[in-house]
Amino acid sequence: MIRTMVVDDEALIRTGFTHILDAADDIDVVAAVSGGQAVRTVRELGPDVVLLDIRMPDVDGLTVLAELRRLRPAPVVAMLTTFDADEYVTAALRSGASGFLLKDTDPEQLPFLIRALAEGGTVLSSDVTRRVVDGYLDRSRxxxxxxxxxxxxxxxxxxxxxxxxxxxxxxxxxxxxxxxxxxxxxxxxxxxxxxxxxxxxxxxxxxxxxxxxxxxxxxxx
The missing domain is CATH 1.10.10.10 (Winged helix-like DNA-binding domain superfamily/Winged helix DNA-binding domain)
Structure with a gap:
């Protein structure tokens, strides 16, 4: 079983992702929490994969990402994002996120993407990829x-x-x-x-x- 955790400030998003992923035979959503509970819950439950909202009102998603990356063992973290979060996506990329998913990703694709993350693959939503690629290297030297x-x-x-x-x-x-x-x-x-x-x-x-x-x-x- 791939132990998965969803971190988002919106209860509807947490519920939706949990419902979709729990329907897969090999994925177990061990927790769905808001940002403020994320680090403590990861320490307690040790999920394999964490889906983490990039922007949350109670805590900065990038701060949570940095804390999760310091854990040993550290879970694989994929960021949940929206179209208007390019600068946050770039920062998460540089901080070691393993993937980026739009919140409106096709529900049928979600289990496949979780499996890819758990196996060490990268997950790049095509829309996120186009937007980030256009800016990531242009801002580098x-x-x-x-x-x-x-x-x-x-x-x-x-x-x-x-x-x-x-x-x-x-x-x-x-x-x-x-x-x-x-x-x-x-x-x-x-x-x-x-x-x-x-x-x-x-x-x-x-x-x-x-x-x-x-x-x-x-x-x-």
């Missing part, structure tokens, strides 16, 4: 995405493309006929060469560099 990705070997670029598709290490290994340990080594090297701290940041670089095609839309998971 590291140069064009194509030049950055050019630092990678052909094998590393192949791994990066699969990271950007949301595949977990075990699935990348199956696709490229490598052991999971070898994939982990490649991932670490890729993050270092790209000067990023998370798979999501690497995936956005791949998007911007055109590795997935100029017009490809996706919901990774």
């Amino acid at each position: 590291r140069g064009p995405a194509g030049d950055i990705v050019a630092r990678l070997t052909a094998r590393e670029r192949a791994v990066l493309m699969l990271i950007a598709e949301g595949l977990a290490n075990v699935d990348i290994g199956t696709r490229l006929h490598m052991s999971t340990g070898t994939v982990k080594g490649h991932v670490s090297t890729i993050l270092a060469k790209l000067e990023v701290s998370s798979r999501v940041q690497a995936a956005l670089l791949a998007e911007r560099a055109g590795l997935l095609g100029p017009s490809r839309e996706r919901e990774s998971g």
